Amino acid sequence: MKPTAQENGPLIGRSVTRREDPRLLSGRGRFVDDIALPGMLHAQFVRSTVAHGELTAVDLTAVRSVPGVVAAFTADDLGLGDITAQLGRPREEFVPTAMPVLARDRVRYVGEPVAIVIARDAYAAEDGLEAARVSYAVRTPVTSEEAALADGAPLIHAEAPRNTLVDVSLFATDGIDEIFAAADCVVRVRTRTGRQNALPLETRGVVAHWDDREEQLVMQTCTQVPHQVRTVAARCLRLDERAVRVRVPDMGGGFGLKCVVGREEIAAAAAARRLGRPVKWIEDRKDALTASFLAREQRYDVRAAFSADGRILGLDAEVVCDMGAYSCYPFTAGIEPLMASAEMPGVYTVPAYRVRGRAVTTNKAPTAPYRGVSRPQYVMVVERLFERAARELGLDPVEIRRRNVITEFPYTGVNGITYDPGSYLESLNLCERTLRDEGWYGHRSAAAAEGRHLGIGYACFSERTGYGSAAFAQRKMEVVPGFDISEVRMDTSGAVTVTTGTMSHGQSHETTMAQIVADELGLDLAKVRIHQGDTDRITYGWGTFASRSITVGGSAVRLAAGKLGEKLRRLAAARWDIPWEETELGRGEVRRRGAPSVALPYTELADLAYLRAHLLPKDLEPGLTATATFDVFNDGTFSNATHGVVVELHEGTGRVEILRYVCVEDCGVAINPQVVEGQCRGGIAQGIAGALFERVTYDAQGEPSATSFMDYKVPTAQEIPDVAIHHLETPCAFTGTGAKGAGEGGTIGAPAAVLNAVNDALRPTGIELDDTPITPEAVLTALRRTPPPAHTERDR
Template identity: 80%
Template sequence: MSRTTDTAPAPAPAPAPANLVGSAVPRREDPRLLTGRGRFVDDIQLPRMLHAQFVRASVASGQLTSLDLSAVREVPGVVAAFTADDLDLRVITAGLHRPPEEYVPTGMPVLARDRVRFVGEPIAIVIAEDPYAAEDGIEAAKAVYDVLPPVLNEDAALAPGAPLVHEEAPGNTLLDVSLFATEGIDRILADAPCTVRVESRTGRQNALPLETRGALAQWDAREEQLVVHTCTQIPHQVRTVMADCMGLDERAVRVVVPDMGGGFGIKCVVGREEIAVGAAALRLGRPVKWIEDRKDALTASFLAREQHCSLRAAFDADGHILALDGDVVCDMGAYSCYPFTVGIEPLMASSEMPGVYRVPAYRVRGRAITTNKAPTAPYRGVSRPQYVMAVERIFERAARELGLDPVEIRRRNVITEFPYTGVNNITYDPGSYLESLDLCEKSLRDEGWYARQAEAAEQGRHLGIGYSCFSERTGYGTAAFAQRKMKVVPGFDLAEVRMDTTGALTVTTGTISHGQSHETTMAQIAADELGLELHKVKLHQGDTERIAYGWGTFASRSIAIGGSAVRRAAGKLGERLRALTAGLLNVPYEDTVLDRGRVRLRDDPERGLTHVELAEVAYLRADLLPAGTEPGLTATASFDTLSDGTFSNATHGVVVELHEGTGQVEILRYICVEDCGVAINPTVVEGQCRGGIAQGIAGALYEQITYDAQGDPECTGFMEYRTPTAAEIPDITIHHLETPSLITETGAKGAGEGGTIGAPAAVLNAVNDALRPTGVELENTPIRPEQIQLALEQTAHEHKESAPA
């Protein structure tokens, strides 16, 4: 059987459109990835390479009284086994600049030493000649615990006298912040014609990237560097923390990210395992590889989403919201993730909950509690799927109380004048909130779904229609992250462009692609700016040696921040090319323009110099350079948003049918109307939307990590952790609106998370609409078939009882 190799010739480039930005050019990554020529961490094989796995805690809470690895070291093929004392690494501590009554920092040891806080916590690392021997080795470890009662949920954590997960955190509360409290809000709530309440809970989830976490570390004696290949969204932060934990100079650590099979947020925090793998490789002087298995990914990796949102809202008689009062409790598990801390979910919810609506009075309390479960990290959408669901339930409930159409009450409250500064002190840039709502409703009406719903009711079937409206804050810059009072403040990004002697361009950026098509979209931006053919541009990213610093990819920042830095850098290089042309041709700089691989005169298109001719002078014939011109063709630039960022927005509309006998929810129709500003590549944007919606549907109907009374995870594989397949995800229609960002260089806003944010609310609202005749209203996700079946059976029984004999 033949196999395509890495040296296979690339397909001939297709003719480029006149403007690459905004064009649905084919993804440049696909030929490599679809033919098996991608290179992921587990594809890398090195001479004398060893394999690692971790001995993990078998109890949710306890004192580790002894850990005997002597039998481990006797297992055939095992080379070494290390405890926390053996490696002696500093703890990982994420911090906020907040007073002790608001925030309690907690260190996360790379390997637990005395106390274990969740089942699956790593307590030792076993190194062997092959993965099977490593697995045999961890089974030979003998750990003895003084078992303590675990704290497994919000009620247990906050109960008076509850056991403490961390002794330094009284009441098991790591963060307790009230960001906003409008004066007089209690009076507004008391006097309002209509007051409604919602209690909403969301299940704990796993982000489920196709590629689990992994790392391969080796010591490079020539460079005096520990080189770590790992699948992370934040290579520079991994470098910083790894150097700190080991007491190394930061230049002595190099982090390289090869192809990555998804991340969705759980890889945008620093993991303990990659640090331990690096320390083991440094100690042994041999390459060490660790690949996380799916069981560990489901039980011991970073999790997300478990949130309890209590809302109360006041409306006037016409359906205008008067006040919103919220209490958000986030179960963040056993530790605070680096660099975002446990504040990532409650602070996000607190600061952005008003969303697309004009809320005149607002009060909110946000808390992060700690429990004996795997720690929480960001997951696509970060708190917004949860609080958007609660807010959208508020509007549904108010509409019912006031006898209004659920779309109309939203229409009366969405922001329509921009820029708009909300009660949360955030300024929203222009968006299409009302337009997306109107188009979504019109699409469902034009397709006849409202008529079909009425027909279904006559036939005894249960169809429901639901909506959700939301904004997605993207392009968080330094100023936005600083508002959270983080000790490590992300924001800016850097880019470098370099043209070689053939006129080809290399772009280096601090962002990371784990499925977002950066090799295509970043190239589109740079090629457009310089007047290049797309195939002449190559992107490099994910290597801490190639760029001074970068914050990686999360929070829909790559195109908004990283793409803006790329455009600026390309613009600077374009200026250099024009200046060099002007000097060589002895013409004014203003008379030159970039034009498809050359620089020509504005008024004389036949006269000019190609990029190859210019590069030859810049690199090979420096004697011809005009006076004062430096050799080479490189440029660097940074970009940061010093404002509140830029806001994408969307409306999702869903039609569901509930099936009697099984309680199953079938999604019959899904429409998304999205506005992410200028879509660099519409096909890529649609892919982001569809993938995000699939994950949102998963959270609404299927996925939840659960635990037994001892804190043992009950979802150790896909038999227990229910995930949707292609059969459960409907066809999705996406309509694009375009309100260019006034903040970014390209007019683009982020597009990575919106699908996930809107889906749970829209699905839940559609299910409740279908359940309306039963009088049952669901508030929590995931929605269970037995809940629906019970409601339908109860209604059927009541109808039977009331029917005439």
């Protein structure tokens, strides 16, 4: 039986079956590569083979002679404007850098697009690439942040001294040096995190064509931010924004990689307009691994001061983020260092804080946000500091956290952010109790006696979600995301269509948003249809990133549904000649309060609103449509969690085996608990991947090492453990549904918990690891410092 709101209680909070699954699991999904238009051509890109150099010649003469090739264009041929992301900060804090759609005079990383080749099929396009002749005056590449900051380093952008795009000190508590000098214990962590690829199942792609009737360039593309793509495409092609329409079909993952504006999609769209024929570009996996937006490569040097009883007194941090060759649009190269700087104190009551955050440019593919955006890194650093302080002070690592987590709310931190109520201490206690009750502490002791290496590690963290315009404005972004708009429209059959500016790429919006609307209107879930990802049908939207969809987009949807519900009640009240306050909604009808047998079904009211509008009261307009906006004018809402991990280190191979993974999470009211658990498990898998496996490296010439899955180590189902998930619920006060965001939390906690568990297992060696990914070589080197276990009579 189909679920109906109010029939068996509210739909919010119930794990109703995902509405997307029948379509997607039966092969009826429609992704970019499924689109085929009459006369469609195929595009691929001539890409730079050097990391740093001047373009001295781009000869496409032979390309145009390859059988099947229709056209080939350089930057000069297309004459497109550049993509430039801006921050409203002084020059000493931020240096803007223009990213050309196709490289013009200079190349800055291996894989940078230099020219576009258009052919009748994808194979001919690849053949055309082989015929391109590109000449370079090679410059010395810069392949690390140390090299970028070194005296006399080659400049990647002439306008950026010392290859620094962002250099900001957001906080510096007065007297912090004296606090550290007087502290009973000062611990320090220096760490590096590996460069990663977001690896969505579906690579980037676009099908673009010019619609003569509408005088529009239509781009069907897999993006998290369709309106931003529209804005940038219109500017680059020098079109009115109404002359560009962006539509998003089904999308196979994004994870932040697709919440920035790419170059190739715009070049393909420009070629389609130039040729007057549809053009498709699908990124192959090699380009996705080497030339797409990457993430995560960061270096931290952080000190923490503690009192003798384990109370944290201060944090002092240096953060350097390798952002690659260009700033991404719209977030800029500031996205990583500003996130780390603003939110590093996290779940702890840190009274003093100083931080300097820098973004440097190197000859690598540019960086985009990736699920969590610096939080997996700085949480790992802070959690390592607490582990180290616990050891120095002779305290239990869980107990030292208990003494420092925020317990009184609302809490305004040293970073100026106000945290709404959460369950920081409760999640920590439940996570530890779960592992103790399951006997893992005893297993660890028994394993040590047998000469095996078991370790237990924890990570406590919060996830700031529901960033509104006020929060993004604090970063001084020129483009300030935040609000969302929704329209809810009922037709004459009583069915409802909902538009939202969010963009689903696997988060189950078709289900969860429908649950919100069905509850608000008292409708059968099957009567609600969610529409996303079409810039002509949705007034404006910021898309999906930063766990904003349910907190911001869902709140706008709820408000719009509430307005529509009020109009239905006013219609019914006019028919009964009573105040509308004496009506209520329920099960597809408006009822008279106190007399439930007196009711008008939505179909009859819709018939009145559309087909017999002459009967409407003068104060009610025809139709059943409502629009609402929602923004967050405070600091957002904070989900929180504690992750607990048990690992075993294997001698001989250095393999880290995860024996148990427990997640205690609190994202407020879970609209659909099963969906939340899916988000947790997927995020944890990506966090484990960063902790143990994934890393993109470069040689001295700036050539990326990981060009296929033979080189880029991705965990399989065999390496990812089953995850036990426990839910706590601290409702958000301002989202209406009580929901907080849940999209990134799993990723944030996993690296810290895994690293702490590994170091717990290594404790007898006296060696600690601080960098990720944790390689088998690093584990083996540490284990070899362990003396062999003493032999017993039984062993002999």
